[in-house]
Amino acid sequence: MKDIQKLVESVKTSTGKWYEKQTEEVQKFLNAIEDLVKEGQDVNSVKIADILEDEYGVKITAVSVRSWLKELKKR
Secondary structure, eight states: OOOHHHHHHHHOOOOSOGGGSOOHHHHHHHHHHHHHHHTTOOOOHHHHHHHHHHHHOOOOOHHHHHHHHHHHHHO
16 A cells, blocks of 8 residues: 555655755855856856766756856846
8 A cells, every 4th residue: 555645745845945955065066156157257057067966966957057047147
């Protein structure tokens, strides 16, 4: 018999933004990217997503990274 409660819990999404819930090491990388953006440098969201997955094991889409970058530029 299936554990319905366990299945229901598994589909709930956590609140908060992906970049706010990272390890210290990942946060250092994201802070460095943020500094580049604040300096007016163009950055590649696909490459950032690839680095996050390959180097830090963080699976995030380039679209999510692009949304974060747009948010940074508005600040």
